[in-house]
Amino acid sequence: MAYTITMIPGDGIGPEISEAMRRVVDSTGVQIDWEIQEAGADVMDKYGTPLPDQVIESVQRNKVAIKGPITTPVGTGFRSVNVALRKALDLYANLRPAYSLKGVKSRYEDIDLVIVRENTEDLYAGIEFEQGSDEAIELIEFIKERGGKLRFEDAGISIKPISVSGSERIVRFAYEYARREGRKKVTAVHKANIMKYSDGLFLRVANEVGEDYPDIETEDRIVDNMCMQLVQKPELYDVLACPNLYGDILSDLCSGLIGGLGMAPGANIGEEHAVFEPVHGSAPKYAGLNKVNPTALILTSVLMLKHIGEREAADKVFNATRDVIAEGKNVTYDLGGTAGTSGIADAIIDKIQS
């Protein structure tokens, strides 16, 4: 069966790592028509926006997309295309596996964790009131009238909504993922002892959803303790179900456990659509040099192949990538080698086809 998949190469190092990934996936024999869609800083002049409508329409049509990183200018310019895509397609689940690979320098071995991060709520909902604005002053008055106390009134305010619906769907996603992937345990991460009505709600819903999955162990950890535990005893953990902010922080912590962002794959998944993208950014200073490591995007394609049901091809890509990195002969500079972006892809393709 042939698939049509949207490919968004992105900008910076995006196009070259996307090309490497595409060649690796094609070498498995899975028939994919790649529908290439341009987005990012490079298309601003052509379309007047970094996220033209046809990009979203293409993902809506094809249901599955894989993308390279896209630059978000700091201070001026446009808002994050990555965040806009997640919002437009309601990609509520951010999946970030973190596993050790032999040949990658790290303080830890045998890490095998999966962060499932809620992508739409929490302090990232974008509901903020600037210090001194009429809205902030009005809100502070409202809080005082309702018996709330502020130590100082010259405060900026960010709202943290956590809903039953949002918590239920992300926790269920974590359990379904655990079941599908043969994982043993889901740990809900929270700070329910302090934030009783937001994190407390998340914890309650997580425990209720856990009752529907008696085959998988359910537990919870307070986020500060979770940080220490991950550093001291990462082997005790498996799938972590997290509200947005804790998931963001813990996924970088877990990337640190496996030797850095360059190896970290990711996926943004909704009810109908999925956009697969590595955790790292567009590294503009390396753009066009055929130098950077395409591994994170290639491992991201493993998640995509599993998502469309091509498990055998996913295993082939994963095993070949793992073996090339373990051998250490044809790897990029960040892994201590001299191969270029296309060189490591060639080595992976040779393994897949041998």
Ligand code: NAD
């Ligand atoms: P970055 O991940 O682009 O780069 C930081 C450093 O990490 C690079 O200078 C490089 O040394 C190293 N690095 C990153 N990817 C690598 C790879 N594949 N191989 C080898 N080394 C690699 O982070 P940044 O500099 O903070 O961000 C650059 C731009 O990317 C920003 O505009 C940011 O907003 C954007 N960004 C986009 C996404 C996304 O598209 N999802 C994610 C993160 C950052």
